[in-house]
Amino acid sequence: MPSATYDHYPAPFPEDAPVVDLPKFSLTKILQADEETAETLFQVCCNEGFFYIDLTTEPLGLKFLEEGQGLHHVGKESFEDNALDVKKAYHCAGADEDGKAKTLEFFSISRDGLLLDRDNYALPPWLSKDEELYKSFLKNANIVALAMLSIFEKKLHLDPGALTNIHQTKDWSGCFLRFLHYPAPKEGKPLEKVPGPAHTDAGSITMLFNWQGGLQITKTGEFEGHYYGEDADKKTDNWLFVKPEPGHVIVNLGEAISILTNGKLKAGKHRVVTPPGPQGRFPRFSVIATNRPANDTLMKSLKSDVIPPETEKQLHEEPIDALQWSINKVAAIVNRAASD
Numbered sequence: 001m002p003s004a005t006y007d008h009y010p011a012p013f014p015e016d017a018p019v020v021d022l023p024k025f026s027l028t029k030i031l032q033a034d035e036e037t038a039e040t041l042f043q044v045c046c047n048e049g050f051f052y053i054d055l056t057t058e059p060l061g062l063k064f065l066e067e068g069q070g071l072h073h074v075g076k077e078s079f080e081d082n083a084l085d086v087k088k089a090y091h092c093a094g095a096d097e098d099g100k101a102k103t104l105e106f107f108s109i110s111r112d113g114l115l116l117d118r119d120n121y122a123l124p125p126w127l128s129k130d131e132e133l134y135k136s137f138l139k140n141a142n143i144v145a146l147a148m149l150s151i152f153e154k155k156l157h158l159d160p161g162a163l164t165n166i167h168q169t170k171d172w173s174g175c176f177l178r179f180l181h182y183p184a185p186k187e188g189k190p191l192e193k194v195p196g197p198a199h200t201d202a203g204s205i206t207m208l209f210n211w212q213g214g215l216q217i218t219k220t221g222e223f224e225g226h227y228y229g230e231d232a233d234k235k236t237d238n239w240l241f242v243k244p245e246p247g248h249v250i251v252n253l254g255e256a257i258s259i260l261t262n263g264k265l266k267a268g269k270h271r272v273v274t275p276p277g278p279q280g281r282f283p284r285f286s287v288i289a290t291n292r293p294a295n296d297t298l299m300k301s302l303k304s305d306v307i308p309p310e311t312e313k314q315l316h317e318e319p320i321d322a323l324q325w326s327i328n329k330v331a332a333i334v335n336r337a338a339s340d
């Protein structure tokens with residue numbers, strides 16, 4: 001694994017930046033399904049859908065944390081050292097003609113490719129040297145996600161396995177690990193055009209490692225469904241920073257889990273802006289792990305006495321599977337971005 005000695009925090013988070021006070025949950029208590037933790041976690045996920053997990057309480061969490069820091073190093077080297085043709089050959093989106101990103105560049109590593117289709121999934125040499133790191137990180141992310149999904153099953157009065165069985169690493173799912181790079185704007189002046197426009201994630205659970213501010217969410221109760229694009233940023237001026245906390249991973253729910261629970265669990269709307277204060281003078285690198293339902297999952301609501309019943313309209317809709325749903329979603333985002 002690469003050294004994690006790089007200074008992940010290049011400047012302090014400014015004390016006067018407006019921040020949201022999100023709950024912090026102990027990984028140990030999530031893994032144990034501690035009742036008080038489970039109830040609070042469930043309530044948070046029925047509202048803002050954003051929280052921290054303290055990874056330092058558990059050996060598994062410390063390993064996951066160390067892997068996240070190692071991936072920061074991989075991402076930083078990959079973005080800074082590779083020329084445009086090298087980046088483009090690996091579907092690195094967002095780099096300009098000179099190989100440098102103006103606002104955001106990113107690339108992903110497929111969990112299916114690494115864990116299920118290794119014979120046909122080729123990483124370029126500049127990534128393949130750390131393959132074991134990616135595999136372990138993705139497996140650990142799934143262990144943490146399954147612990148939360150197990151809690152949701154109980155709180156939603158679903159049968160054991162209703163959610164956990166459709167989020168297994170043995171199944172094709174479109175899950176990935178993603179590296180993101182937000183270059184420092186000139187003189188650290190915040191960019192007017194938001195580099196990561198407001199949106200909700202497609203999957204069930206997203207886990208984010210970041211070491212500078214930039215991620216923002218709105219206050220509870222402002223969720224209005226799916227967004228993507230500039231318009232969404234203008235819908236509210238109540239954006240607050242999610243302050244990176246050492247030893248913690250930031251977690252949010254996505255649209256898939258919201259659909260499977262007919263809106264009972266909420267996808268957390270968010271955006272990414274220039275890091276606040278002196279942090280804005282430095283490039284921002286982040287790493288995310290996604291957890292999505294298996295490709296053959298029907299994207300319709302599960303049923304229980306806690307999940308809201310489907311409407312007449314929903315009952316007559318022909319459900320599509322998670323693979324087709326995610327294809328449709330990407331197409332909608334591309335179309336929307338093209339029209340903005």
Ligand SMILES: [Fe+2]
Pocket residue numbers: 199200201270
């Ligand atoms: Fe996102």
